[in-house]
Amino acid sequence: MKNQETPLVAIIMGSDSDLKVMQESAKVMEEFGIPYEMDVISAHRTPQRAMEFSSSAHTRGIKVIIAAAGLAAHLAGTLAANTPLPVIGIPIAGGNMNGIDSLYSTVMMPPGIPVATVAINGAKNAGLLAIQILSLSDPSLQEKIIAYKKKMGDEVKAKSDKLRDIGYKAYLE
Ligand code: RP5
Numbered sequence: 377m378k379n380q381e382t383p384l385v386a387i388i389m390g391s392d393s394d395l396k397v398m399q400e401s402a403k404v405m406e407e408f409g410i411p412y413e414m415d416v417i418s419a420h421r422t423p424q425r426a427m428e429f430s431s432s433a434h435t436r437g438i439k440v441i442i443a444a445a446g447l448a449a450h451l452a453g454t455l456a457a458n459t460p461l462p463v464i465g466i467p468i469a470g471g472n473m474n475g476i477d478s479l480y481s482t483v484m485m486p487p488g489i490p491v492a493t494v495a496i497n498g499a500k501n502a503g504l505l506a507i508q509i510l511s512l513s514d515p516s517l518q519e520k521i522i523a524y525k526k527k528m529g530d531e532v533k534a535k536s537d538k539l540r541d542i543g544y545k546a547y548l549e
Contacts, residue, residue: 381411382437385506388429388455390418390445394468397497401442401466404503408520410510413438419445419454426451430458440506443491444499446470449478452491462509464502465491 385405389398398414405412419426433441441459443452444466452465465482469475475496483493494501504521511517540546 383411383413384437384439384510385410385412385442386429386433386438386440387412387414387442388417388444388451389414390416390420390449390451390468392416393470394444394446397466397468397499398444400499401444401503401506404500404507408507408517410507410517417451419450420448423454426454427458430455433459434461440464440509442466442499442502442506444468444502445482446475446478447481449481452482452493453485453489456485456489456491463491464505465493466499466502467493467496469496 387398387401387405389395402412402414415429417426417429430441438461441455441461441463443455443463445451446468447470449465449467452463456463456465467475467478467482469478471477479493479496482491485491492505494505504524507517508521511521536546
């Protein structure tokens with residue numbers, strides 16, 4: 377957490393080798409002004425710490441957990457097993473299977489323990505999904521999401537106009 381407010385989102389990764397990808401989730405928090413914390417916790421290398429973190433996160437005011445790991449990626453599922461909070465899982469690319477291993481390990485949760493899994497290295501979407509979850513109880517945040525989507529739409533429209541400018545017939549005039 378860069379500011380001193382109580383964090384609402386915890387961004388957890390299995391190793392500091394995941395940090396470059398995970399900075400995309402942090403950027404989304406900064407863009408929407410959401411206080412967050414960021415840490416390295418490994419389901420396999422620090423199982424006790426994973427248990428302590430996940431069983432107490434909701435008592436500290438955390439509302440959403442984002443969990444990223446590569447290879448046999450059990451971090452998101454392990455955290456989800458010990459928390460009442462929504463967990464968003466990010467499979468990280470790496471190793472011989474380049475993220476397919478972590479995708480399946482993260483997404484294929486047994487009934488009863490959901491992990492909202494985004495794309496391989498999908499840290500930006502994980503951040504946005506966390507914001508959308510928080511916005512359910514925060515109308516001003518929801519307004520920001522609506523403005524964010526409108527801006528994206530305007531950018532696509534500008535790209536469409538560019539094709540028209542260079543002579544292609546448009547889908548809609
Ligand atoms: C996973 O193993 C981590 O999330 C990382 O993606 C991968 C490799 O970790 P390091 O060997 O780079 O620490 O647990």
